[in-house]
Amino acid sequence: MSALPEWADPAVPEDDLDPQGVSRRGILRRAGLFGAAFAATTALPATAPAAASSGTDHDPELVYLVGDHHVHSQYSHDAKYTPSQAARRGAQFGLDWMVLTEHSNFGHQNIGAAQEHAAIVDARAENPRLLIFQGLEWYIPGAEHATVFTPPGEHEVDVLRQFEQAYDGKLLARTEGTAANEALAVAAIKWLAAQKASGRLDDVLVLANHPSRLGIDSPHEIRAWRDAAPHIMIGMEGAPGAQGAALPGLRGATSIRGEYENKPSAQSHAGYPLDAYVTYGGFDWMTATVGGLWDALLAEGRLFSITSNSDNHRTVHDTLRNGDYPAGAAFDSLGKVPDPIETGVEQPGSDFWPGQFSRTHVGVTRYGYREVMAGLRAGRVWVDHGQLVDGIDVRLASGGGRSATLGGRLRVRRGERITLTVTVDGASRPNYHGVLPRLAHLDVIRGVVTGRPAADPDSWRAPGTRVVETVDVSRRGGRYTVRIPLGKVTSSGYVRVRGSDGKRHGAGLLGAGIDPHGPIAHTPGDGDPWLDTWLYTNPIFIDVA
Numbered sequence: 407m408s409a410l411p412e413w414a415d416p417a418v419p420e421d422d423l424d425p426q427g428v429s430r431r432g433i434l435r436r437a438g439l440f441g442a443a444f445a446a447t448t449a450l451p452a453t454a455p456a457a458a459s460s461g462t463d464h465d466p467e468l469v470y471l472v473g474d475h476h477v478h479s480q481y482s483h484d485a486k487y488t489p490s491q492a493a494r495r496g497a498q499f500g501l502d503w504m505v506l507t508e509h510s511n512f513g514h515q516n517i518g519a520a521q522e523h524a525a526i527v528d529a530r531a532e533n534p535r536l537l538i539f540q541g542l543e544w545y546i547p548g549a550e551h552a553t554v555f556t557p558p559g560e561h562e563v564d565v566l567r568q569f570e571q572a573y574d575g576k577l578l579a580r581t582e583g584t585a586a587n588e589a590l591a592v593a594a595i596k597w598l599a600a601q602k603a604s605g606r607l608d609d610v611l612v613l614a615n616h617p618s619r620l621g622i623d624s625p626h627e628i629r630a631w632r633d634a635a636p637h638i639m640i641g642m643e644g645a646p647g648a649q650g651a652a653l654p655g656l657r658g659a660t661s662i663r664g665e666y667e668n669k670p671s672a673q674s675h676a677g678y679p680l681d682a683y684v685t686y687g688g689f690d691w692m693t694a695t696v697g698g699l700w701d702a703l704l705a706e707g708r709l710f711s712i713t714s715n716s717d718n719h720r721t722v723h724d725t726l727r728n729g730d731y732p733a734g735a736a737f738d739s740l741g742k743v744p745d746p747i748e749t750g751v752e753q754p755g756s757d758f759w760p761g762q763f764s765r766t767h768v769g770v771t772r773y774g775y776r777e778v779m780a781g782l783r784a785g786r787v788w789v790d791h792g793q794l795v796d797g798i799d800v801r802l803a804s805g806g807g808r809s810a811t812l813g814g815r816l817r818v819r820r821g822e823r824i825t826l827t828v829t830v831d832g833a834s835r836p837n838y839h840g841v842l843p844r845l846a847h848l849d850v851i852r853g854v855v856t857g858r859p860a861a862d863p864d865s866w867r868a869p870g871t872r873v874v875e876t877v878d879v880s881r882r883g884g885r886y887t888v889r890i891p892l893g894k895v896t897s898s899g900y901v902r903v904r905g906s907d908g909k910r911h912g913a914g915l916l917g918a919g920i921d922p923h924g925p926i927a928h929t930p931g932d933g934d935p936w937l938d939t940w941l942y943t944n945p946i947f948i949d950v951a
Contacts, residue, residue, distance in 0.1 A: 413500075414535055424834045425885060426470060426797035430502070433469045434535065437773035465809040468769030468786060470797060471778060473503035474760040475553050476543070476615060476647055476715035480743040481522040482509045485719040486728045488745060489522065492718065492760060493529040493538055499761030499838060503537035503768075503778045505555045510545050510574040511737065515567055518741030523563045537775050542566050543615065546631075547575035547594070548587030550623050551615040554598070556607050557775035565601055565610075573597065583673050588627055592634045599635035609779045613713060614642035618682045618691045619666050621674030625699060626863035632703070632710060640783055641710050644693035644700070644942055645791065646685070647717020649763050651756035652933030656722065659931035663688045665756055667930075677864055681915055687906070687925025687940045688791055688933075692866075696851055696914050696921035701868035704900050704945055707855040709813055711782065711944050714764040714789035720755035727753050762838050763935060765790055767797075769812065785813020785944045792907075792939035793837035795845055799829040800903055802946045815947040818895050824948065826850060826890045826901055832883040839936040844883075846908025849923060850875040850890055855898040855947065870899075872920045880908060900945040910938045 412418045413427030420428060478485035479492050487495075489506055496504045506526060508514050514522075523540055530538050540562055541555030554569065556562045570577060573594035580587045601607045614631070617623045631639045646664035651657055660667060664685045670678070686694035693700045693712050703710045729744030737743060758764065769786030770777040781787070788798055802816050803809040805823045810816040818824060833843040854870030877888050892901070906923070914921025925940060 424796035425831045429469045430471065433770070433773050465801065465811050465814060466769075466771055468771065468811065470767040470769050470788070471502035471773070471781075472500055472761060472765050472767055473537075473778065474501060474715040474764065474766065475505040475541070475555065475613060475713060476507050476643070476717045477504050477760050478508060478543070478717070478719045479506055479522065480745065481506075481514060481518045481741065482543075482719070483511055483513070483737045483743065484509065486726060486743055486746045487718075489525040489529045489538075490532055491746075493533045493536055495762075496760035497533050497536050499759055501536060501761040503539070504760050505539040505541040505553060507541040507543040507553050507555070509543050510570050510576050512577065513738035513741045515570045515577065516738070516741065519563050519567050519570075521741050537778060539775065540566065542570060544569070544594075544612075545574050545576035545581070547573070547578070547580040547590040548583040548622075549575070549591060549627055550617060550620060553613045553615055554610065556610045557779060559608050561606050565607055569594065569598065583622060583624075588630065591627070592630050595631055595634040595639050599638045602638070609776055610638060611779055611782060612639045615717070616646040616664065616666075616690065617642045618678070619646065619664070620668055621670050621678045621682060624675035624864060625677070625702070625866050628699075628703070629860070629863050632708070636708060637783060641712055642692065643690060643715065644712025644789055645689040645714040645764060647715050647764065648756040649688055649716075649791065649935045650722035650758055652928060652931060652935075653722060654932050654934060657754075657756065661931050661933070663928065663933045663935055664690070675864070677866065684927045686915070686927055687910065687938050688935055689925060689940065689942070691915075693942065694925050695916060696873060696924060697868045697871040697916045699866040701853050701871040702860065702866050705853055705856055705868040705870065706859060707857045707898065707947065709785045709945070709947070711785045711787050711813070712789060712942060713766045713787065714791065715766060716758055716760045716762070716764055718757045718760055720753065721757050721759055722755045723752050724755055725749050725751055725753060763791055765793070787812060788941060788943040790939070790941035792839065792843055792936055793833060794843045794905065794907060794939045794941050795830055795832060796834055797831035798903075798905075798941065798943065800943050800946065801827045802901055802948070803827065810946050812944045812946060815949050817949045817951055820896065820950050821894050823894055824892050826892055827887060828890070828903060829885065829887045830879065830882075831885050834884075837936075841936065843907060843939060844880065845905050845941075846878070846880040847906055847923060848877045848879055848888060849873045849904040850877075851902045851904060852892070853900050855900060857898060873922060876923055895948060895950055898948055898950045900947045902945040903943040905941040907939045
């Protein structure tokens with residue numbers, strides 16, 4: 407099978423592409439990565455000059471590139487694919503960018519990180535259209551995991567290894583939720599910020615992974631990480647990987663999407679309800695709960711983004727198994743798991759390939775590593791499962807002609823009217839499950855911004871947030887636009903959008919008055935993700951002058 411998606415394949419006529427495919431092809435062409443130039447290209451630069459915006463600072467003309475910031479390879483002790491295999495599959499399933507995030511281990515620190523870098527360089531040459539970042543899955547001291555990644559550069563491996571040695575909770579045996587360990591996590595993020603400020607790194611980003619899985623990422627810790635360096639610690643997984651974990655008959659009667667199969671432990675934050683330990687429509691409780699922790703963070707008036715990714719270790723229905731270690735060897739001595747071996751028999755797995763089910767869309771104006779990171783930092787992000795739509799564009803406009811898009815801020819006068827415009831490119835072809843998805847409804851979620859830090863840093867409620875409009879789009883297809891007047895602005899706030907295939911929803915976790923059509927938990931062991939797909943966008947903020 408070709409590693410090129412249709413929109414990147416010169417043999418596919420442009421008339422056969424959906425609108426987002428056309429725009430992605432255009433940005434490839436401008437980067438010299440299409441047609442004859444594509445065939446001759448062996449590497450992408452770390453950056454390119456920024457393109458001029460045709461709108462305001464908060465409303466640029468964007469192309470949304472699809473990516474996955476949480477992918478493991480054989481350089482993680484519990485995964486199995488080579489970097490080239492992971493990259494080839496990511497390219498096959500339409501990714502523009504991906505981050506290889508290996509678990510911290512002594513073998514990774516001592517030898518694996520450098521070996522992996524050489525393998526990533528080869529994978530970049532084999533897939534010149536795909537931006538492949540080298541990253542790390544950091545064991546946060548006293549908490550869960552996080553993605554840490556940088557663009558290609560002279561020190562990308564050195565910094566990751568130094569960070570791992572100095573700040574990894576697993577390697578340092580600093581896993582308990584103590585004040586000292588929490589302080590070390592904050593110091594780690596500040597250290598990364600200092601590497602960027604000094605020029606040793608061109609850029610670096612951190613995103614919290616599967617934040618509710620164990621209940622050990624407390625609200626005050628998340629706020630402390632964000633506040634340590636908001637331009638570095640930019641968000642969290644809105645939906646975890648391992649979305650195939652609860653396919654019926656695959657892993658047993660207790661399995662949950664995302665492998666969220668835990669209960670509170672002595673290390674868990676006591677303020678979280680039992681509802682927090684499972685996923686809803688495949689999304690983490692912090693994101694899925696309207697008026698919950700994500701909204702509580704946004705209510706402070708500061709951007710905190712969400713993502714979705716594969717967390718790929720072992721793909722469902724795959725027939726490769728881990729290779730065999732040579733006599734006397736182990737992961738820590740080799741720095742990797744031996745290359746996988748074909749068996750012809752399905753092997754255990756919970757994950758989809760990168761891009762196969764979960765997608766993070768990042769708005770950029772040029773094609774490059776730093777551009778993707780800049781788009782993530784700016785919050786120009788929306789996520790979906792199961793290729794629910796081909797594309798979505800969200801704009802918030804004032805009566806005075808100003809506008810903003812995802813992650814941006816719209817400045818208005820008190821009493822000024824605002825309108826939300828959502829343009830949807832409905833799915834135009836079957837998804838990777840062989841089914842043509844259909845978006846059933848769009849929910850407009852609106853919150854109040856206090857502009858102040860939370861009085862209680864462990865609070866997770868945003869009482870001023872609720873679904874204010876639900877639009878039935880089940881009979882619409884192709885490209886269509888929904889315009890939703892939001893009335894006169896009386897106070898600062900934000901707006902975000904959610905969509906669903908409409909197959910499984912009910913009253914939200916904080917009640918139908920707040921969220922009448924929210925995602926719901928599936929029965930353990932019976933969570934076919936293809937039958938329950940959602941999309942979420944990042945917020946647009948409203949600042950009252």
